Amino acid sequence: MSPDLYVDPARAWVARERPTTWPGGAGTAVSITFDVDAELSGAPPQELELLEGVPITESDLGRVSEGQYGIRRGLPRILALLDELRVPATFFVPGATALRHPEAIRSIAAAGHEIGHHGHLHLPDHDVEPARLRDEIELGLAAHEQVVGRRPYGYRSPSWSLSPTTLELLREHGFRYDSSMMADDRPNELVHRSSGFSIVELAPHWDLDDWPWFPLGNPAPRDPELAFACWWAALTEAPEEGRHVVYTFHPEVIGRAHRLPLLRRLLTEVRARDGVWLAPLGEVEQLVRAGA
Numbered sequence: 001m002s003p004d005l006y007v008d009p010a011r012a013w014v015a016r017e018r019p020t021t022w023p024g025g026a027g028t029a030v031s032i033t034f035d036v037d038a039e040l041s042g043a044p045p046q047e048l049e050l051l052e053g054v055p056i057t058e059s060d061l062g063r064v065s066e067g068q069y070g071i072r073r074g075l076p077r078i079l080a081l082l083d084e085l086r087v088p089a090t091f092f093v094p095g096a097t098a099l100r101h102p103e104a105i106r107s108i109a110a111a112g113h114e115i116g117h118h119g120h121l122h123l124p125d126h127d128v129e130p131a132r133l134r135d136e137i138e139l140g141l142a143a144h145e146q147v148v149g150r151r152p153y154g155y156r157s158p159s160w161s162l163s164p165t166t167l168e169l170l171r172e173h174g175f176r177y178d179s180s181m182m183a184d185d186r187p188n189e190l191v192h193r194s195s196g197f198s199i200v201e202l203a204p205h206w207d208l209d210d211w212p213w214f215p216l217g218n219p220a221p222r223d224p225e226l227a228f229a230c231w232w233a234a235l236t237e238a239p240e241e242g243r244h245v246v247y248t249f250h251p252e253v254i255g256r257a258h259r260l261p262l263l264r265r266l267l268t269e270v271r272a273r274d275g276v277w278l279a280p281l282g283e284v285e286q287l288v289r290a291g292a
Contacts, residue, residue: 013167016189018200018288020242026277027239029284030270031202031246032082032089033179035156036075036105038097040122041067041216041252066216067252071101074255079111081260085267090280092118092156092179095136095143102147109148114280116154117144117175124161137169154281156180160204171197177285179204185243187288200285202246208234209248214259216252224262231266239275244284 022029035041082089091108093115098105108115119125120139128136145151155170157180170178171192177200178190190199206212213227234245247266254263270276279287 012164012194013190013192015183015201016191017184018187018189018291020187020244020288022242022277023287024277025275027242027275028235029244029277029279030235031244031279031281031284032087032249032267033156033204033246033281034078034089034091034249034251035118036070036091036093036097036108036251037067037118037122037158038071038094038101038252039064039067040094040097041070041250063217070250070252070255071097071104073257074251074253075104075107077255077257077260078249078251078263079107079113081264081267082113083111085264085271087267087271087278088113088280088283090114090116090154090179090282092116092154093144094118094122094158095120095140096122098143098147105147114154114282115144115148115152116156116179116281117141117152118156119158122158124159125157125166126161126163128163130165133163133165134169137166137173141173153177154179154285156204167199170199171195175199176289177202177281179246179281182206185245186241187244187284189288200288202244202281202284204246204248207231208246210253210259211248211250214253224259228262228266232269235270235273235276246281 091113093105117140120136120143123136125133141151153176155175155178157166160180162180167190179202181201182203182205184203188201190201207230213222231247238245249263254260270278
């Protein structure tokens with residue numbers, strides 16, 4: 001790997017490969033992740049106002065209602081399916097979503113799933129001034145501690161938009177891993193040159209996300225079989241290089257009643273496939289750091 005792959009303009013960080021052997025001789029690791037954006041997925045940031053960290057004004061209620069569907073119907077269906085199939089998952093939650101829907105987010109924790117940081121108002125990191133980005137990180141942390149009772153150590157930037165300032169804030173606040181960047185499809189480590197602090201990078205990709213296949217906002221109809229074929233190909237090709245496959249879903253997208261069978265089919269096939277280690281991102285990060 002090129003040492004300059006992730007280096008920011010100040011050359012503060014360097015990327016290092018972390019070859020990993022998966023438990024039980026598995027050839028592939030799979031992580032199932034969800035971004036629980038709720039109303040923040042349907043409203044542009046400029047249309048949100050805050051009162052004690054909770055968005056209270058949305059000008060396009062029709063579109064925002066699609067995000068609300070994810071909390072109202074999608075999330076309970078997903079949690080029931082994960083419980084039925086015994087699948088552990090990682091849920092990334094914006095702080096404002098946690099504050100607005102505390103019982104829903106607590107239900108994720110109560111089911112034993114990992115919860116990660118996903119900003120506060122779901123603002124793209126690269127479009128946010130440093131002071132506002134600090135607020136996004138710190139308000140999000142405070143919301144998680146208030147609602148869930150513990151702070152998250154994993155981060156996924158809204159819309160996978162990361163900046164050098166984000167990395168510095170993740171270092172300052174002691175995050176252990178990030179799942180935003182896509183320069184590799186195997187775990188690697190971002191090391192801060194001067195301090196030695198490191199962040200394990202667990203890469204997602206747009207192909208393995210439900211949103212590009214079924215975007216909100218009156219999209220053209222999409223063939224679910226094409227989505228499944230892409231998701232399945234990532235899994236079947238992964239053992240050749242021992243890759244880590246990270247799937248990303250949204251309750252307001254995959255949690256629709258007519259799309260949930262697609263998720264059921266994928267999870268059932270993953271569970272049945274030999275040589276697959278299924279784990280939340282936090283467990284993968286721990287394994288990578290242990291050098292297994």
